[in-house]
Amino acid sequence: MVFVKTEDLAAGMCIARNINFYDSSNKTAQTFEAGRKLTDVAITQLRTSNVDGVYVDTVKSEVRMISSINQQIRSEAISGIHSLADNFMNSEKGVQKGDVESISNTAQNLIDSLSSHKDILVNIADIKMYDDYTYHHSLSVAIMALAIGIELGFPNNMLNELGVAGLLHDVGKVSVPIEIITKPGRLTKEEFEVVRMHPVYAAQHLKERNLVNDNIFKGIIQHHEKMDGTGYPYKLSGKQIHPYARILAVADVYDALTSNRPYRIPNPPNEAIEFIMAGNETHFDEQIIRAFLRKVAPFPVGAKVKLSNGENATVLKNYPDAPLRPMVSVTDSAKCYNLYMDTTYHNIVITGLLENKDNMRLINM
Numbered sequence: 001m002v003f004v005k006t007e008d009l010a011a012g013m014c015i016a017r018n019i020n021f022y023d024s025s026n027k028t029a030q031t032f033e034a035g036r037k038l039t040d041v042a043i044t045q046l047r048t049s050n051v052d053g054v055y056v057d058t059v060k061s062e063v064r065m066i067s068s069i070n071q072q073i074r075s076e077a078i079s080g081i082h083s084l085a086d087n088f089m090n091s092e093k094g095v096q097k098g099d100v101e102s103i104s105n106t107a108q109n110l111i112d113s114l115s116s117h118k119d120i121l122v123n124i125a126d127i128k129m130y131d132d133y134t135y136h137h138s139l140s141v142a143i144m145a146l147a148i149g150i151e152l153g154f155p156n157n158m159l160n161e162l163g164v165a166g167l168l169h170d171v172g173k174v175s176v177p178i179e180i181i182t183k184p185g186r187l188t189k190e191e192f193e194v195v196r197m198h199p200v201y202a203a204q205h206l207k208e209r210n211l212v213n214d215n216i217f218k219g220i221i222q223h224h225e226k227m228d229g230t231g232y233p234y235k236l237s238g239k240q241i242h243p244y245a246r247i248l249a250v251a252d253v254y255d256a257l258t259s260n261r262p263y264r265i266p267n268p269p270n271e272a273i274e275f276i277m278a279g280n281e282t283h284f285d286e287q288i289i290r291a292f293l294r295k296v297a298p299f300p301v302g303a304k305v306k307l308s309n310g311e312n313a314t315v316l317k318n319y320p321d322a323p324l325r326p327m328v329s330v331t332d333s334a335k336c337y338n339l340y341m342d343t344t345y346h347n348i349v350i351t352g353l354l355e356n357k358d359n360m361r362l363i364n365m
């Protein structure tokens, strides 16, 4: 049980102790009983009645991650990318029109799903999987890219193109030998040359067959270009890089850094975010970084985290303007820190996600 200030309450939190207050709008005495789940209406009632805060039951509260993309859409996406990649590798058959149509349908399902939850942040851990890396990575990147596109106000036709580019951006990797893809340590110059070709392989194949338009083609082929012209394959810079590719670059690097790979442990979300912020205008487009930071929750509600003061805590609420500074409740204690709003706690930072069963459950939901 923790005491949460009224301004910090979120729908789904469960009241731990009865609250008696004077409802100033209805001019009546009111009681919210222990066990009641707060709704937005109830929270507004508490706020307008100047109630300081309430005791929240952290066990019963629905402060778990909201799954923004349902399992069926995810499975369809993975099998769609899989079968397109299989045909891509089949030199006689090649990618078919139906393969790309099914990817476009999947992109639309993702858009519909994300658009119907406009107010919630994309819970990154929710879309992470640890097997079949390339396919799941492609799905994660597509979801993050779409969240950025929605935040930037893209119309549906652009979102659909961006989603298709996201789902297909790394398909060319299936033609890079697996020993190179999973090699621990540094690649040789020759090996790196092969890897650098992966955006070209798939994009050209799709373009030659008239299966994608120029925007999708550029999104795929330019996703490793960097703002300062040090990327590959063409060393394009700044606005020469298609906006879809600039979006995919941010999503791609974030997902790659935070994913568990056979040859390295994942970076914690805060370090990946710091890496992206440090790449402002050298690697990444500033406007896109801003949109990304407003739309992702690196420490989603319900995640167990480690704090810099040595305590462990559970995330209770996210703030879009401060993705690394959520409100948290300290494990086995009544303490609740609002790392964003309350200056008392500005010296405390989250140092990483806790590796425990609860987080694994969240990750695999």
Ligand SMILES: [Fe+2]
Residues within 6 Å of the ligand: 169, 170, 198, 199, 223, 224, 252
């Ligand atoms: Fe790539």
